[in-house]
Amino acid sequence: MIKLLIHGCHGKMGRTLSQMALSGDAFAVAAGVDKFPDTYKTPFPVYGHIGDCDGQAEVVIDFSRPEALPPLVDWCRRMKKPLIVATTGLTQSDHALLREASGTIPIFQAANMSLGVNLIMDLVAQAACVLGDHFDIEILEMHHNQKIDAPSGTALALADSVNSAFSGDKRYVYGRCSRTQRRDSAEIGIHAIRGGTLVGEHQVHFIGTDEVVEIAHRAQSKRIFAQGALEAAAFIKSKSAGFYTMKDLMLEHSAVTQLYIEEEQALVTLHGLPAGDAAANLFVALAREKINIDMISQTAPDGGRVVLSFTLPLRDADRSEQVIGQAGIPSSRIDIRRDIVKLTVEGPGMARQTGVASRFASALTRCGIGIEAITTSETKISGCVDASCRDSAANALTEAFGL
Numbered sequence: 001m002i003k004l005l006i007h008g009c010h011g012k013m014g015r016t017l018s019q020m021a022l023s024g025d026a027f028a029v030a031a032g033v034d035k036f037p038d039t040y041k042t043p044f045p046v047y048g049h050i051g052d053c054d055g056q057a058e059v060v061i062d063f064s065r066p067e068a069l070p071p072l073v074d075w076c077r078r079m080k081k082p083l084i085v086a087t088t089g090l091t092q093s094d095h096a097l098l099r100e101a102s103g104t105i106p107i108f109q110a111a112n113m114s115l116g117v118n119l120i121m122d123l124v125a126q127a128a129c130v131l132g133d134h135f136d137i138e139i140l141e142m143h144h145n146q147k148i149d150a151p152s153g154t155a156l157a158l159a160d161s162v163n164s165a166f167s168g169d170k171r172y173v174y175g176r177c178s179r180t181q182r183r184d185s186a187e188i189g190i191h192a193i194r195g196g197t198l199v200g201e202h203q204v205h206f207i208g209t210d211e212v213v214e215i216a217h218r219a220q221s222k223r224i225f226a227q228g229a230l231e232a233a234a235f236i237k238s239k240s241a242g243f244y245t246m247k248d249l250m251l252e253h254s255a256v257t258q259l260y261i262e263e264e265q266a267l268v269t270l271h272g273l274p275a276g277d278a279a280a281n282l283f284v285a286l287a288r289e290k291i292n293i294d295m296i297s298q299t300a301p302d303g304g305r306v307v308l309s310f311t312l313p314l315r316d317a318d319r320s321e322q323v324i325g326q327a328g329i330p331s332s333r334i335d336i337r338r339d340i341v342k343l344t345v346e347g348p349g350m351a352r353q354t355g356v357a358s359r360f361a362s363a364l365t366r367c368g369i370g371i372e373a374i375t376t377s378e379t380k381i382s383g384c385v386d387a388s389c390r391d392s393a394a395n396a397l398t399e400a401f402g403l
């Protein structure tokens with residue numbers, strides 16, 4: 001259970017967050033802070049100033065006002081507490097303060113805590129790369145009539161994401177009413193609408209000749225932001241000092257997203273292969289016979305010799321042995337294991353996640369499963385195990401990666 005301190009606990013977001021945190025077993029609210037501490041009755045103590053709090057909480061979440069940030073950061077540094085800043089409308093000096101504090105405590109900052117919005121941050125950058133300068137880009141955001149800052153921090157973050165595809169060359173134009181001139185292609189138009197109880201909508205329009213591409217996100221309740229803040233709390237709790245964003249959280253979530261199993265595989269190992277062009281000659285000979293190989297690994301030369309191994313479908317094992325013989329590949333011994341399965345875990349966030357290979361290997365060895373071969377790439381890890389261990393290996397990996 002993670003003990004939270006909610007800063008701005010009586011606001012719309014603070015109340016949504018405390019209700020969600022208190023509704024399950026994963027979180028507790030140790031304390032709240034609000035400028036008007038007596039506004040509501042709560043099952044946790046509420047203080048009028050952060051300086052009045054003790055250090056019971058493990059993670060601090062802030063949904064308040066930008067002017068409350070400096071004393072809050074000071075307190076978190078003094079108490080060595082991870083801080084999640086969800087408040088928007090931060091100034092450049094607020095951002096500088098957070099960066100500096102991240103040298104001593106973990107800081108997580110996001111102008112928008114929704115997973116969906118953070119997904120479209122990447123999508124708009126991809127769209128901008130593909131569509132390029134031939135499309136005019138206009139961003140429209142809509143929020144409730146109580147929102148103070150405009151345009152929203154999210155609209156600006158979306159503009160920055162689009163602009164990253166143009167090396168920052170685009171210029172932001174806010175509204176057009178005072179301009180009596182044509183739009184030029186170096187602009188990104190940003191527009192804000194305020195009204196009623198709209199939770200938050202962001203639309204990015206790529207407007208070309210005779211076609212329009214739109215990428216949009218609609219928030220239907222404030223709960224999505226509170227949910228993101230709770231996920232951020234679980235993410236940051238055991239992190240070391242540093243500056244974290246939703247991108248880091250999403251990459252951690254997507255470190256391993258799937259497991260797949262290839263049955264009826266063979267593992268071929270050539271011992272004593274001369275270092276040099278023998279391996280390349282072997283690959284050419286196998287490719288000529290249309291034999292597909294995978295999980296290629298080779299040792300560093302030792303006395304001018306290497307050990308080379310690779311996997312292939314079991315149906316090609318005999319044929320590969322013939323091909324190796326016919327191609328005159330000069331190895332001292334060939335072993336072919338015909339009773340193996342290949343298990344692969346994969347995820348787009350693996351490249352930025354440490355410890356995936358160690359979780360993979362220890363999950364299998366903890367169950368007494370020997371790994372016959374293992375290879376890694378930026379987005380996947382594959383391991384070969386004896387076919388008799390197929391189910392136990394699959395279960396161990398499913399559990400280790402929460403799949």
Ligand SMILES: NC(=O)c1ccc[n+]([C@@H]2O[C@H](COP(=O)([O-])OP(=O)(O)OC[C@H]3O[C@@H](n4cnc5c(N)ncnc54)[C@H](O)[C@@H]3O)[C@@H](O)[C@H]2O)c1
Pocket residue numbers: 007008009010011012013014033034035036048062063064065066067068085086087088089110111112113114225
């Ligand atoms: N990052 C996100 O995903 C996200 C989502 C929604 C809202 N927000 C932002 O969170 C902030 C709060 O939003 P809200 O809708 O709950 O606003 P709100 O006005 O309803 O709540 C703000 C609360 O902070 C309190 N407060 C003000 N100054 C304070 C201070 N100095 N110390 C302690 N408490 C103080 C107020 O009394 C109020 O209860 C805004 O900046 C908003 O834009 C961010």
